[in-house]
Amino acid sequence: MKGLVIKNTGSWVTVRLEDGSAVNCKMRGVLRLKGMRCTNPVAVGDLVQVEDKGGESPVVGAIEPRKNYIIRRSSNLSKEFQIIAANLDQAVLVATILHPETSTTFIDRFLATAEAYQVPAVLAFNKIDLLITEESHEYLAEMKAMYERIGYPVVTMSATTGEGTDSLRELLAGKMSLLSGNSGVGKSSIINLMVPDAHVRVGDVSQTHHKGMHTTTFSELLDLPGGGAIIDTPGVKAFGTIDFERAEVAHYFPEIFKISSDCRFNNCTHTHEPGCAVLAAVEAGEISPTRFTSYLSILDEDPNNKYRKPF
Secondary structure, rough: OEEEEEOOOOOOEEEEEEOOEEEEEOHHHHHHHOOOOEEOOOOOOOOEEEEEEOOOOOOOEOOOOOOEEEEEEEOOOOOOOEEEEEEEOOEEEEOOOOOOOOOHHHHHHHHHHHHOOOEEEEEEEEHHHHOOOOOHHHHHHHHHHHHHHHHEEEEEOOOOOOOOOOHHHHHHHHOOEEEOOOOOOOOOHHHHHHHEEEEOOOOOOOOOOEEEOOOOOOOEEEOOOOOEEEEEEEOOOEEEEEEEOHHHHHHHHHHHHHHHHHOOOOOOOOOOOOHHHHHHHHOOOOOHHHHHHHHHHHOOOOOOOOOOOOO
């Protein structure tokens, strides 16, 4: 039997079969062995083969080839990685300017990973109703303009007031979309707007540390009323990249890659070389300093934690 993985709790997965029914499945041991560097060899969005074991629980026996997926380095096990979701039409990163503040490094690492795994990315800045100062509004406008110049669709919205939510709804319609972001950025509130019968629990933001507290504890696919689906994932504190070859990192920053063709040396790392067009563009303000800092931060990661793509 074939089916689509719609939930992964870590200990078992729920698969929607071709007849529309859903079954809870275990994973065949060989899948765990094959993905021993991976904390979850089967991800939400995977198309899988399900084996009926009679009186026993059904088993996921094989995974169909993926068109794409997004991974991140596991937070507790630096030499292992986690597949966030598979077979995506787009990845939507929910970010906030305040309460909590999403760092540009986090945003850029997410976007670079989406580029690496050929997943179109969208930015959704939520909680704009909390921006009460002129400075915060200017910063939001600068962020929106910067990422739009690079080529990323950007939505500014408030799940509380409803402002801007129609724009996000249009982007989600008819597509398989990953919804990701730091804890506390309002993913659960957004899902409850987009999927009214989802009833996802909404958490609070710590008043002491201004960080979000986890509410979603597993990944799950939620069908949108008008077609398409959202894959909800637990909030993450950091986004560790993995499987990036040093010479390829610039490829995942579109504006850097575009200008790099004018560098004097073909193997330019854009860190110190004479005749580097990228360094000149950063100096001239044509490339954002925050984006360039994010690029450098990935270059500086431990080379022992870089792996080739496993699937």
